[in-house]
């Protein structure tokens with residue numbers, strides 16, 4: 001059933017019940033209750049989420065010396081959930097020093113967040129989606145971002161610039177020799193989901209976001225053994241990164257390859273195997289691919305992103321650009337990866353599939369999305385959480401990436417990272 005319709009039915013059923021049991025004249029209690037509080041600390045930003053059974057009304061203001069953010073929640077009673085917030089703070093939180101929730105005046109709960117550094121807060125609400133009810137999201141971005149990507153870019157900028165390379169074609173006959181590249185190859189690894197968005201959840205309760213991060217870290221370690229390879233992760237922790245930001249990070253790092261790592265789910269528990277996807281310019285190769293792309297693209301709704309018109313503009317621009325050459329390279333990469341994955345797991349589909357995944361839309365970076373296995377399948381879920389299988393999966397992807405660069409050497413010269 002359409003979720004809006006279901007909610008409407010549930011809401012009207014509730015209203016009828018209230019009318020039936022309440023004495024005539026008593027107003028229905030419409031004030032929201034906070035039903036869960038969560039914190040997601042990360043270097044890039046810390047997120048505080050308040051989930052409630054009705055939309056929250058709030059006011060916010062920043063105070064300096066010392067830096068703190070105050071959020072007043074209106075028409076809310078202080079309850080045990082709100083009081084539990086202070087206990088969820090860890091000393092390692094890069095952005096929050098201390099936080100407390102208290103009754104400010106009748107009907108207003110005041111949240112005071114003492115900050116470790118100057119922040120740019122974004123406070124916004126999210127409508128119910130997936131398993132979540134109404135959410136108030138407080139994102140605290142450091143004013144001077146300590147983003148690992150920025151640190152990496154600074155590193156990239158510091159060496160003396162290499163002289164402009166003389167144009168060289170890629171002679172097919174000496175492809176073997178050109179394995180020796182004269183610049184660093186940048187591979188961006190993109191562990192799917194994170195933070196508020198768990199991705200698919202296995203029957204034993206394991207989260208896609210966790211296993212894909214573990215596999216990505218193993219793959220990073222393997223790639224970094226290569227003297228000519230650099231790895232940038234779109235996230236290296238349990239926090240939410242919008243899909244558009246993942247693409248922008250890859251472009252800012254001037255990535256030569258983008259590999260998004262996921263674990264599949266299906267309603268039938270016996271669905272199994274690995275698959276690899278590339279972007280499709282027009283339409284998906286199968287209805288299953290289209291369905292999966294829609295599901296993965298929902299990450300922004302579930303994880304919660306403040307819609308930015310610049311993102312919409314960027315998305316449109318990227319889609320308008322001709323991506324044929326990049327998609328061809330993505331298909332080549334996908335094909336060698338499938339070859340390697342076939343050695344360690346059954347292939348769900350023998351060919352690289354194509355669909356409109358938002359995260360694959362960098363027009364100039366060969367990009368693939370790997371569904372490592374089905375976390376919804378009990379046997380594959382057990383494999384996905386095991387050290388041994390994670391290492392074999394990382395190794396298969398590593399071999400695939402090496403084979404791709406062996407057959408398609410990067411053009412010589414320095415690709416200077418930009419922001």
Ligand SMILES: [Zn+2]
Pocket residue numbers: 192193199200208262263296
């Ligand atoms: Zn996923």
